[in-house]
Amino acid sequence: MGKQQMTEMLKGTLEGIVLAVLAARPAYGYEVTARLREQGFSDLVEGTVYALLIRIEQRGFVDVEKVPSEKGPPRKVYSLNAQGREQLEEFWRAWGFLSERIGQLHTESHHTESNQGEN
Template sequence: MSRQMTEMLKGTLEGIVLASLAQAPGYGYEITARLREKGLTEIAEGTVYALLVRMDQRGLVASEKRPSEKGPPRKVYSLSDAGAEYLDEFWKTWNFLAERLDELRGGEA
């Protein structure tokens, strides 16, 4: 992955993870797997886990422990109301920036 891609992902990963949780709750590995299925193959599990902990502390996600068939209980995350509001703002900001960048590139929005 290029340095530029890495830097762009750092700036948007929070919104990306929240968007995944808006589709369905999940635990760290499951969320990472979903993102990899979408082509974001370079995202590390450890990065997602650390991000989930920070978002939990900020109230953007809710978490609960659920039994696992393969070992100890898993911490499953879901989007909180505050997280849904944050995600809505993320998409508004994303759309604004995408439109401006498209204009700069010479395309049509």
């Protein structure tokens, strides 16, 4: 898959992906980015994750606690709250719907391509 196509698809799902990461356990921005990279999102830019964390904080999906850092200013640790869990559940419902429909389209298009090759 082309990098551009992956980037565009990721834009629409990144909020849900980050909420899922935070549902596993609270984290600060760099930890979220590191966990995503461990999951194979290697091209993800830290700035994108930080901007998203600010947005989900403003939308009320996370609670934020400032924790002292060994070096530098305190870190903001994000934890999913009840509203964030509701948003994550809505994301999984939407993802399930889309995934099922896209899978059906893929099967149908693959079946059509196979039949056309027989003619």
